[in-house]
Amino acid sequence: MKILVTGSAGYIGGTFSFEALKKGHEIIGIDNFSNSNDRIPKVLEEKFKNTFSFSQIDLAHEPEKINILMEASDPDVVIHFAGLKAVGESEDQPILYWENNLLSSINLLNAMKKTNKSKIVFSSSATVYGSTDVQPINEASQIQSMSTYGSTKIAIEQLLDDAAKAQIADVISLRYFNPVGAHKEKIIFENPFDSPNNLMPRIIRVGLSIDEKISIFGDDYDTRDGTGERDYIHVMDLVDGHFAAIEYVMKSSGSIKVNLGTGKSTTVKELIKTFEDANEMIIPHTIAPRRQGDVGSCYADASLAKKLLGWEAKHSLEEMCKDAWEAVKNQS
Numbered sequence: 592m593k594i595l596v597t598g599s600a601g602y603i604g605g606t607f608s609f610e611a612l613k614k615g616h617e618i619i620g621i622d623n624f625s626n627s628n629d630r631i632p633k634v635l636e637e638k639f640k641n642t643f644s645f646s647q648i649d650l651a652h653e654p655e656k657i658n659i660l661m662e663a664s665d666p667d668v669v670i671h672f673a674g675l676k677a678v679g680e681s682e683d684q685p686i687l688y689w690e691n692n693l694l695s696s697i698n699l700l701n702a703m704k705k706t707n708k709s710k711i712v713f714s715s716s717a718t719v720y721g722s723t724d725v726q727p728i729n730e731a732s733q734i735q736s737m738s739t740y741g742s743t744k745i746a747i748e749q750l751l752d753d754a755a756k757a758q759i760a761d762v763i764s765l766r767y768f769n770p771v772g773a774h775k776e777k778i779i780f781e782n783p784f785d786s787p788n789n790l791m792p793r794i795i796r797v798g799l800s801i802d803e804k805i806s807i808f809g810d811d812y813d814t815r816d817g818t819g820e821r822d823y824i825h826v827m828d829l830v831d832g833h834f835a836a837i838e839y840v841m842k843s844s845g846s847i848k849v850n851l852g853t854g855k856s857t858t859v860k861e862l863i864k865t866f867e868d869a870n871e872m873i874i875p876h877t878i879a880p881r882r883q884g885d886v887g888s889c890y891a892d893a894s895l896a897k898k899l900l901g902w903e904a905k906h907s908l909e910e911m912c913k914d915a916w917e918a919v920k921n922q923s
Contacts, residue, residue, distance in 0.1 A: 594837075595619045595664060597650060597699065598626075598672030602781045603714070603767075605631035606774045607670065607830045612639040614834075619664040621657070623649040625691075626676065627782075634778055650695035654702070661702040668710040668837055671699060674743070677788035678718060678884045681740035692743040696750060704759050712836045713751055715764040715848065716744045717822070722886040726856070727822075729892035730766070730848050738884030748848065755846035763840045768822035768852035768891050770829050772911040773918035780918035781826075790821075790859060791915050794866050797874045798916060804875035807859050812887035818859035822852040822890035825906035825914070835900035852891025853904040862908070869912040 594611055598604035599620030605627075608618045612635065620632060620643065632645040644664075648656045650673055674692045675681065681688040703709065718741030720728050736742045754760040771791040773780035783792035783799065796802045810817040832851045857865070863874050896902045 593617045593666045595666035595669045597621050600624060600627040600631045603770055604672035605779045606826050607833050608635055609779060610830050612642055617642045619666055620645040621648045631779055650698055651691045654698040657698055657702045658705060661706045670712045672714045678738045678740050679788055679882050681738055682883045685739040688739050688743050693746060696747045700754055709761045710840050711760050711762050712833060712840055713764040715748055715766045717766050717768045717889055719745050726888050727854055727890050727892040730850055730895055737886055752846045761840055761844045762846040763836045764848045765836055766848055766850045768824055770826045771823050772825040772914045775827060777918040783919055794863060794874055795919055798872055804877050806879040807876050808879050809881035810878045814858055814887060816858050816860045819885060820856040820858045820888045823857055823908060823911055824853050824904055825911045828904040828906050832902050835902040839900055849896050850891045850893050851896055852893045854891055854893050856890040857908060865908050866912040869909045870916045
């Protein structure tokens with residue numbers, strides 16, 4: 592199968608591309624390196640010379656390039672990972688997030704329409720749910736994002752819904768919870784070296800002695816220990832969810848949203864403690880004020896993914912912590 596992957600140089604897009612290539616698929620990768628660099632494409636080009644190709648394209652601002660690539664590559668399905676993705680940063684730079692995330696999706700859909708391509712898997716997010724007292728969260732839960740990032744995901748989901756109604760696209764939007772861990776071959780990992788926003792790479796920076804301690808944003812939430820709780824999912828489980836989603840979308844029509852999570856909640860302090868135990872180290876931390884856009888609790892009801900896609904998460908939190916550390920500890 593030919594798969595066009597936007598954001599293929601990133602943590603999740605790169606991990607998916609590696610596994611898809613191992614399965615014998617052909618990957619047409621694109622990225623503008625706004626959240627990444629050329630390390631992953633170079634690794635993939637070296638290992639999969641005949642089945643991986645890469646183009647540096649800014650989806651938001653170079654529509655003609657994606658039009659040409661879509662026509663030339665003739666993919667069977669598009670996996671849309673590309674987008675700016677930090678909740679905190681989105682609050683500081685809302686115009687940038689709206690411009691990048693919306694325009695890139697519009698330009699991608701236009702290119703698909705012009706070449707009669709309809710099958711798309713969209714990388715959405717649990718941030719679309721915002722703050723809710725009802726946990727775990729299922730796909731029927733209220734949509735009420737508390738962040739600009741989450742709002743852009745809601746808007747793209749609506750765009751894809753409208754495209755499906757107009758019979759332009761067949762869509763499955765995967766609402767990720769919190770991906771962590773690393774590729775099992777320790778080649779692809781979430782980058783801890785360039786001022787990361789996510790929790791796991793910030794923990795790893797302390798483990799690598801880049802930072803002295805990690806800041807926990809808020810300890811006054813209504814949770815077991817006062818710190819925010821999330822549903823952490825191993826990136827390899829997430830990748831498996833995408834293969835299940837491709838199988839589903841290739842034989843379906845319309846638009847559907849599906850949660851990908853473990854269904855288990857873990858607080859920030861619990862994740863730090865699990866990381867410490869799994870990797871036999873101490874991660875000093877300090878309490879900082881709540882971060883704008885964050886919610887107290889967010890974990891998945893993933894029963895629809897099991898019913899519809901035959902998918903469920905398999906990896907433990909300990910595996911996530913160990914794999915994340917093992918992949919980067921000798922990279923600095």
